[in-house]
Amino acid sequence: MTRSMNPGRRWALACALIVALLAVSPVMLGFGGAAVSFVALPVAAAAAAAACLWRSRQFTGRTRVGWTTLAAGIFLWGAGQLQFLINTGGTVETGVVTPSLTLIGMIVLVPAGLLIMPSSAQPLANRIRSVLDGLMIATSLVLVAWVFAAGLIADAGVGLPFYLTLAFPVGDIVIATMAAYMLPQQRRRHGCGADLAFFGAGMLAFAISDIGYAYLGLVHDDGIGRLLDLGWLAGYGLIVAGALRPRVGAVAPIDLPRGVRTGAVLMPYLAVLAALASSVLFHVSTGHSHPFVAYTRSFLILLIVGRQLLTQLENRSLTRDLEKRVADRTAELYAREQQFHALVQQSSDVVTVVSTDADVIYQSESVQRIFGHTPRLLTGRRLTQLLDPESAMRLAQALRQVAGRPHATTVLELTVPHRDGRPRQAEMTITNLLDDPHVRGLVLNTRDISERMELQEQLVHEAYHDSLTQLANRALFRDRTAAALAGPEDVTVLHFDLDGFKRVNDSLGHLAGDQLLVQVADRIKACVRDTDLVARFGADEFGVLLAGDSASTEGVARRILDDLDAAVLVGERQIHVRGSIGLAGVADLDAGSATERADQLMRNADLAMHHAKSVGGNIFAGYHPRMREGLMERLELESDLRGALERGELQLHYQPTVDLVTHEVVGFEALARWPHPTRGMINPLDFIPIAEATGLIVPLGRWVLHEACRQAMEWSNAAGGRPLKMSVNVSVRQFDQADLAETVAAVLAETGMPADCLCLEMTESVLMTDTEANLEQLVRLKALGLTLAIDDFGTGYSSLAYLRRFPVDTLKIDRSFVERLGILADDTALTDTIVRLGKSLGMATVAEGIEEFGQLAALREMGCGFAQGYYFSRPVPASEAGRLFLEGAPV
Numbered sequence: 001m002t003r004s005m006n007p008g009r010r011w012a013l014a015c016a017l018i019v020a021l022l023a024v025s026p027v028m029l030g031f032g033g034a035a036v037s038f039v040a041l042p043v044a045a046a047a048a049a050a051a052c053l054w055r056s057r058q059f060t061g062r063t064r065v066g067w068t069t070l071a072a073g074i075f076l077w078g079a080g081q082l083q084f085l086i087n088t089g090g091t092v093e094t095g096v097v098t099p100s101l102t103l104i105g106m107i108v109l110v111p112a113g114l115l116i117m118p119s120s121a122q123p124l125a126n127r128i129r130s131v132l133d134g135l136m137i138a139t140s141l142v143l144v145a146w147v148f149a150a151g152l153i154a155d156a157g158v159g160l161p162f163y164l165t166l167a168f169p170v171g172d173i174v175i176a177t178m179a180a181y182m183l184p185q186q187r188r189r190h191g192c193g194a195d196l197a198f199f200g201a202g203m204l205a206f207a208i209s210d211i212g213y214a215y216l217g218l219v220h221d222d223g224i225g226r227l228l229d230l231g232w233l234a235g236y237g238l239i240v241a242g243a244l245r246p247r248v249g250a251v252a253p254i255d256l257p258r259g260v261r262t263g264a265v266l267m268p269y270l271a272v273l274a275a276l277a278s279s280v281l282f283h284v285s286t287g288h289s290h291p292f293v294a295y296t297r298s299f300l301i302l303l304i305v306g307r308q309l310l311t312q313l314e315n316r317s318l319t320r321d322l323e324k325r326v327a328d329r330t331a332e333l334y335a336r337e338q339q340f341h342a343l344v345q346q347s348s349d350v351v352t353v354v355s356t357d358a359d360v361i362y363q364s365e366s367v368q369r370i371f372g373h374t375p376r377l378l379t380g381r382r383l384t385q386l387l388d389p390e391s392a393m394r395l396a397q398a399l400r401q402v403a404g405r406p407h408a409t410t411v412l413e414l415t416v417p418h419r420d421g422r423p424r425q426a427e428m429t430i431t432n433l434l435d436d437p438h439v440r441g442l443v444l445n446t447r448d449i450s451e452r453m454e455l456q457e458q459l460v461h462e463a464y465h466d467s468l469t470q471l472a473n474r475a476l477f478r479d480r481t482a483a484a485l486a487g488p489e490d491v492t493v494l495h496f497d498l499d500g501f502k503r504v505n506d507s508l509g510h511l512a513g514d515q516l517l518v519q520v521a522d523r524i525k526a527c528v529r530d531t532d533l534v535a536r537f538g539a540d541e542f543g544v545l546l547a548g549d550s551a552s553t554e555g556v557a558r559r560i561l562d563d564l565d566a567a568v569l570v571g572e573r574q575i576h577v578r579g580s581i582g583l584a585g586v587a588d589l590d591a592g593s594a595t596e597r598a599d600q601l602m603r604n605a606d607l608a609m610h611h612a613k614s615v616g617g618n619i620f621a622g623y624h625p626r627m628r629e630g631l632m633e634r635l636e637l638e639s640d641l642r643g644a645l646e647r648g649e650l651q652l653h654y655q656p657t658v659d660l661v662t663h664e665v666v667g668f669e670a671l672a673r674w675p676h677p678t679r680g681m682i683n684p685l686d687f688i689p690i691a692e693a694t695g696l697i698v699p700l701g702r703w704v705l706h707e708a709c710r711q712a713m714e715w716s717n718a719a720g721g722r723p724l725k726m727s728v729n730v731s732v733r734q735f736d737q738a739d740l741a742e743t744v745a746a747v748l749a750e751t752g753m754p755a756d757c758l759c760l761e762m763t764e765s766v767l768m769t770d771t772e773a774n775l776e777q778l779v780r781l782k783a784l785g786l787t788l789a790i791d792d793f794g795t796g797y798s799s800l801a802y803l804r805r806f807p808v809d810t811l812k813i814d815r816s817f818v819e820r821l822g823i824l825a826d827d828t829a830l831t832d833t834i835v836r837l838g839k840s841l842g843m844a845t846v847a848e849g850i851e852e853f854g855q856l857a858a859l860r861e862m863g864c865g866f867a868q869g870y871y872f873s874r875p876v877p878a879s880e881a882g883r884l885f886l887e888g889a890p891v
Contacts, residue, residue, distance in 0.1 A: 011241075025233055053067070069113030069116055074110070114179065139296060168206075179203065216228070360378050360381055391414035398430055469536050477537070494583055496543070504575065508573070512570045553583060579618065653881075656872055666724070667724055668712075692731055709747055714882075723754075723757055727789065741780035744758075788806075793813055813834050817831045
């Protein structure tokens with residue numbers, strides 16, 4: 001793979017080659033003479049034209065057209081020189097007519113190419129001025145040269161062809177002048193100023209040769225004529241070097257010294273003065289004038305007039321531009337002033353400029369919109385006299401602090417009176433601009449922050465208060481408790497919880513529940529002192545922070561419970577509510593920070609409240625360390641239960657359901673049992689509530705369902721396909737799962753259990769909680785084809801309306817009714833009523849808890865269909881339950 005040569009290196013090699021060729025050219029011209037010129041000049045011209053054409057391919061638009069035009073002009077220039085060499089035959093003759101091709105290239109194409117090149121900072125008038133300046137300089141030089149060579153010209157007897165020959169050096173000088181004028185701007189815009197510098201230098205080299213040939217034509221001496229071709233060769237070489245130079249980006253314009261710029265402006269006029277002085281000297285020395293001198297002087301005068309007219313046009317254009325800029329600047333300044341005025345007046349800040357003594361120097365009009373005061377009345381008054389003493393003192397102090405430090409800034413909040421007398425909270429920023437000649441004062445930017453402060457106070461209140469009762473919330477209660485523990489007085493926390501509040505919400509709605517909570521909060525506040533803090537922790541839980549001995553705090557607890565004995569009026573309903581209260585003092589607190597001890601105190605009161613609720617409610621109980629031990633035991637049991645579920649340590653025991661007509665075992669109720677590895681068999685009453693509270697009942701319930709269905713299919717297959725009804729309990733937490741029906745369907749599909757052989761049992765609380773959602777769940781479950789039963793019927797609300805709405809198939813009579821059959825006539829009648837109710841609604845009835853034959857006989861007489869109880873069998877493991885299914889239970 002070959003590497004392309006670096007453009008800079010390639011250009012350096014090209015320049016070295018050009019220098020080498022020019023170095024050997026004098027020798028070659030000295031030996032070869034005209035023959036060498038015949039070959040070298042056309043080749044050099046063609047090379048220069050080709051280089052300019054190659055240069056044009058690197059640009060677009062006007063720059064490309066300009067370089068292309070230069071290429072054409074250089075080519076015609078070379079063609080004209082070749083024509084000159086052919087016409088003269090290698091000798092210098094003054095009478096030979098100037099070749100037309102060279103004049104076309106010089107006078108038309110090359111200047112046109114320079115004028116075409118774009119330059120945003122150099123208008124066309126400046127380019128025309130460069131042409132005029134070039135003509136003035138060249139013509140002046142010709143006139144000066146003619147005056148000093150007048151005798152020689154007279155002896156040579158030259159005619160019109162000689163004077164036409166002078167057009168060549170004149171054109172060379174004009175073109176070089178144009179390139180010099182364009183050099184700075186082309187360098188800035190296109191980075192090609194150096195290219196034009198080479199081009200202008202080439203024109204000067206042409207001028208040397210052209211001047212030399214004009215002189216040799218006068219003296220008829222061509223002895224060194226061919227050596228003058230070296231100027232043309234050098235000119236073409238410089239053009240080639242400039243065209244081949246690598247293109248660079250736009251660079252900074254040439255920053256010429258002021259003297260150089262002044263000299264460049266005066267140079268044409270100095271040249272004209274020299275020419276005029278020479279013509280006067282010629283007239284004085286000869287006593288007569290010459291037509292060439294007169295014509296040339298007249299031409300110079302015309303150039304000067306044209307130059308002045310062009311200058312006037314430029315001045316006029318500059319004046320218009322200046323006037324437009326001044327007008328635009330004035331309009332801009334006026335617009336900015338109006339904008340600043342509008343911003344200051346419509347700003348939410350009040351801008352005031354005061355002296356170091358607080359005397360108002362300037363007052364913005366926005367003060368009337370924000371604080372009601374008119375600017376005219378405030379200007380000249382002392383600002384501190386308008387404020388209250390405290391705010392005035394703070395403002396005076398801030399002004400003194402800022403006044404001693406230039407450009408210093410400080411911010412303070414103070415009270416500013418509104419004109420109507422209302423105090424407004426304000427934020428004031430003071431800036432020291434005493435050294436600013438446009439201000440010379442202390443600038444006060446005042447903003448009304450009353451609404452922000454009110455909102456901030458409201459947010460703080462909402463963050464630490466309950467939105468329903470406006471009592472303190474748990475966060476504020478904990479902070480106040482921590483602060484009280486740091487004081488000298490004894491502190492007691494009272495934790496209060498309503499008993500059965502959920503039933504009020506479920507039956508009467510959340511609006512009634514909220515009204516009840518508000519009235520309970522008012523009653524609690526009426527039972528304590530104003531210095532005591534009452535808080536709502538959430539839902540139906542309240543807290544009271546009390547200071548004093550235990551006897552006084554127990555008196556507060558009794559008053560609260562006694563006050564709740566009176567019915568609470570909610571709408572048109574009278575509701576009787578009860579509560580449980582836990583008390584905790586500082587005696588049982590561990591060491592720690594105030595916040596940690598406050599959390600512990602609140603936790604102890606919570607434990608005491610749950611203890612009061614567990615023994616029946618409507619009482620208060622004090623905290624005892626054993627309560628914490630019970631909590632720790634509960635946490636350990638919860639952790640063990642999680643592990644037991646993961647390891648599959650739980651078992652199912654089955655209690656048979658007997659048909660009281662056929663005396664056969666027709667089904668079983670699946671009951672979870674937990675054989676703990678260290679504690680032995682855990683009572684379901686101990687771990688089922690934990691599973692309910694922690695949500696573990698959901699995975700536990702799915703496992704029970706799957707294992708019970710699997711076992712039922714195993715027994716049914718062993719009995720030759722004999723149908724078996726399997727009952728599984730479903731908790732309220734499971735009904736909260738939106739995918740309960742899908743879970744049951746998946747279990748039936750996995751185990752192959754017929755849907756009509758599965759019975760899901762639920763308590764009446766399922767019917768009373770979130771009624772519409774649970775009704776939808778029951779409808780979806782019923783659509784699967786399974787059976788639904790209400791467990792422990794008769795112990796809850798037992799609403800006939802719910803029985804009609806819900807798709808229930810079976811009523812299970814609670815054991816509390818069965819165990820009193822034959823003892824209490826009322827319970828016997830109630831049990832009989834439930835059996836009859838089930839028959840009337842088309843529901844089966846199952847009696848639970850049968851332990852004696854008399855209970856069994858009574859239920860048969862009532863017409864109860866099915867029964868469960870220890871009389872038939874206790875809940876037994878799967879192996880024993882299978883034998884009961886195959887052999888039957890004793891009746």
